Amino acid sequence: MSAVLLNVNGIEVIYNHVILVLKGVSLQVPEGKVVALLGGNGAGKTTTLRAVSNLLAGERGDVTKGSIELRGERIEKLSTSDMVERGVVQVMEGRHCFAHLSIEENLMTGAYTRRDGKAAVAQTLEKVYNYFPRLKTRRNSQAAYTSGGEQQMCAIGRALMANPKMVLLDEPSMGLAPQIVEEVFEIVKDLNTKEGVTFLLAEQNTNIALRYADYGYILENGRIVMDGAAKDLRENEDVKEFYLGMGGGGDGNPRKSFKDVKSYKRRKRWLA
Numbered sequence: 388m389s390a391v392l393l394n395v396n397g398i399e400v401i402y403n404h405v406i407l408v409l410k411g412v413s414l415q416v417p418e419g420k421v422v423a424l425l426g427g428n429g430a431g432k433t434t435t436l437r438a439v440s441n442l443l444a445g446e447r448g449d450v451t452k453g454s455i456e457l458r459g460e461r462i463e464k465l466s467t468s469d470m471v472e473r474g475v476v477q478v479m480e481g482r483h484c485f486a487h488l489s490i491e492e493n494l495m496t497g498a499y500t501r502r503d504g505k506a507a508v509a510q511t512l513e514k515v516y517n518y519f520p521r522l523k524t525r526r527n528s529q530a531a532y533t534s535g536g537e538q539q540m541c542a543i544g545r546a547l548m549a550n551p552k553m554v555l556l557d558e559p560s561m562g563l564a565p566q567i568v569e570e571v572f573e574i575v576k577d578l579n580t581k582e583g584v585t586f587l588l589a590e591q592n593t594n595i596a597l598r599y600a601d602y603g604y605i606l607e608n609g610r611i612v613m614d615g616a617a618k619d620l621r622e623n624e625d626v627k628e629f630y631l632g633m634g635g636g637g638d639g640n641p642r643k644s645f646k647d648v649k650s651y652k653r654r655k656r657w658l659a
């Protein structure tokens with residue numbers, strides 16, 4: 388058993404003082420693991436990641452209930468840069484690269500909090516290039532003219548430049564061709580096993596996320612409706628039907644979510 392790195396305990400998040408989005412979300416991320424946060428559009432995945440990395444304030448969002456602990460330390464009141472100092476970095480949805488900067492300049496912006504000197508930073512840059520050889524060949528290209536896959540790699544690479552313990556990765560597969568998605572996830576797994584980086588990744592692509600994650604949580608409408616070891620979720624009939632696109636409703640009507648299934652509600656007490 389690994390120690391718990393991140394403990395999210397019953398958090399409620401409200402935007403603009405009125406829009407209740409997370410309705411008591413709890414999850415744990417063990418040190419050295421890859422945990423997937425799954426769910427469809429608007430389920431609250433990005434909001435959960437923002438709550439952890441303290442990016443909510445910029446969105447007029449607040450954690451109004453519950454607690455978030457990193458290695459036992461309460462972190463809800465910290466700033467994003469406090470989080471970076473503690474080794475937690477978020478890669479935002481939509482792979483935000485600076486379009487007018489080169490790939491290498493983009494990567495270097497990720498090192499701004501480093502205080503261990505130029506040589507150490509240069510070493511990390513080489514490491515990033517080792518993991519992402521595509522970035523090395525494109526190092527002098529302006530980010531605007533690189534492919535979607537290269538931009539996603541650049542966004543992850545930039546996060547790595549901070550030397551993080553934990554990376555919050557929001558929707559890495561978005562808009563990428565299946566082969567590139569596979570390549571990105573292979574690198575994530577490598578970083579996890581070889582560098583010991585812990586990942587919490589938000590994904591709509593349940594299939595790929597459960598193949599690379601150790602554990603998964605399924606979020607629907609601001610609540611966790613199911614969680615388990617990734618291999619158990621992959622085998623679960625309801626997950627297969629709703630999230631892996633296998634099987635049908637049986638009654639001719641495709642079922643859209645766990646909520647629509649009465650027998651499921653009876654089986655799963657937490658929905659009561």
Ligand SMILES: Nc1ncnc2c1ncn2[C@@H]1O[C@H](COP(=O)(O)OP(=O)(O)OP(=O)(O)O)[C@@H](O)[C@H]1O
Nearest residue numbers: 402406408427428429430431432433434435446591
């Ligand atoms: N800044 C904001 N202000 C108000 N409401 C917001 C804000 N950001 C998100 N929301 C709302 O919160 C809910 C959850 O959004 P969130 O972005 O967390 O979902 P998501 O699971 O990441 O979805 P997606 O897969 O589409 O990225 C949605 O209903 C969304 O409209």
Ligand SMILES: [Mg+2]
Nearest residue numbers: 432433480558
């Ligand atoms: Mg999102």
